[in-house]
Amino acid sequence: MTSRIRNTALGLGIIMMFCVSAANAQNYAAPFLRMGVGARAMAMGTAQTAVANDATAAYWNPAALHWLHKFEVSLMYTGGLEADRNYNYIGASLCAEKLGTFGLSWLNSGITGIGQYDDGGNKTGDFDVANNAFQLNYARGLGGGFALGIGAKYLQENLADNDGWGVDAGLLFRPYDELTFGFMMRDLAGEYGEDNVPYEARFGVGVNPWKGVTLTGDLNAVEDEEATLDIGAAYDFHVSDNVSFYLAGGVNDMVETDQTNRGFTAGFGFGFKSFALQYAFVEEPQAFLNENHRLSVNFYFQECNDFKSAMGSLKRKPREEAMVAKTDGPKEFIHRYIFEGNPSLKLSLELLRPEVKDSIESVWMETGGVVSFPGINFATGSAEITDEFARVLDGAAKLINEHPEIQLLEVQGHTDNTGSDAINNPLSQARADAVRNYLISRGVDPSRLVAKGYGSSKPVASNANEQGRYQNRRIDLVRIR
Known part of the structure; x- marks a missing residue:
């Protein structure tokens, strides 16, 4: 303050x-x-x-x-x-x-x-x-x-x-x-x-x-x-x-x-x-x-x-967890809400670009802010949310409910390029819908959430290797307004 x-x-x-x-x-x-x-x-x-x-x-x-x-x-x-x-x-x-x-x-x-x-x-x-x-x-x-x-x-x-x-x-x-x-x-x-x-x-x-x-x-x-x-x-x-x-x-x-x-x-x-x-x-x-x-x-x-996820410039190992891109709030604030009750998740600030790292002050306090969850958040080939990811979403729901100035978030579902669009597009939409419904079940007003699946159309890393495909299989929560 x-x-x-x-x-x-x-x-x-x-x-x-x-x-x-x-x-x-x-x-x-x-x-x-x-x-x-x-x-x-x-x-x-x-x-x-x-x-x-x-x-x-x-x-x-x-x-x-x-x-x-x-x-x-x-x-x-x-x-x-x-x-x-x-x-x-x-x-x-x-x-x-x-x-x-x-x-x-x-x-x-x-x-x-x-x-x-x-x-x-x-x-x-x-x-x-x-x-x-x-x-x-x-x-x-x-x-x-x-x-x-x-x-x-x-x-x-x-x-x-x-x-x-x-x-x-x-x-x-x-x-x-x-x-x-x-x-x-x-x-x-x-x-x-x-x-x-x-x-x-x-x-x-x-x-x-x-x-x-x-x-x-x-x-x-x-x-x-x-x-x-x-x-x-x-x-x-x-x-x-x-x-x-x-x-x-x-x-x-x-x-x-x-x-x-x-x-x-x-x-x-x-x-x-x-x-x-x-x-x-x-x-x-x-x-x-x-x-x-x-x-x-x-x-x-x-x-x-400018307002796409900044993850494309990151070098991450598989199973590295949720990152926050384009945020501007205290690190403790992010950690307390997003990662509370789940010690295995950590915010790898050292992996962020210096200009992003220096600007971190609060989550979603600016339109276009992205919270991205890469990796295995669903059962393979399904839209069933894993228990680990559910605990993370509990923290996200708490943050959203405590900040009414966040008027609209788009829940974006993304996949890697393994498989055809006929499979990836409906799967990404189903996963985005599942996350939206879960957040609603935790008290978030439905009018503040919209879900959209993008399939493999918006990669943030190369699909030529497993590390890149891991980053591309993700859920993004993007502040629209």
């Missing part, structure tokens, strides 16, 4: 140092860069600096890309803008093993169908005005709950044939799963045509006081303008393992200024296994802008390699 308090103080200190550093500019340019993206984000009053959790994080705080665990694509359409204006967004995120997370996006704003007339007042045709921002982002975890993100953008306008550039930077600090601090500098430096792009500084806090509830607030300052406060809230409800629903609301610009009024926002969305549909009603704080509607579609693809 002391280290977490120390890290919290350090994180806030670093964020405050960022807050007092900013670029100086004199002219306003590219206002379309500050209109916001993503229906869920807009429905929450644009207060996203600390809580952005999809591909739009590249816009709200590039550091948040670090916590995205899948290849994601987000598309947004805006309807209801005056004067035939359009404002649309496409963004994608991809995390690469050992390298970090990358974001790529395109933001488009403009007006279509503007009449063109000759000196006599006769219409000669129509033309369009378009502003585009193409952005590349990168994020990486720094350890201790910190993540850093940077972004570079290329700006282009067709009417005056202007182009330009901009640089963004963001910092995120998550001392606990339920508490996050974020800081974002948009256009820390940048030019558009002959004008400098004004910087925008945002400091945000996000909390999750109850299951499914998110509360957040952003203090927002654009250069040469009065600071504003954005607030938002969302409630996420999971109908089933693969279907979810949310309601969101917020206020864009709580502090009224000479230039702005309070803008109320609201929205809802549906999430499925591989995609999500989102809607937001947005009342713009600027009096000269009218109400508008944001529609978003997000697509989720395969998980990134």
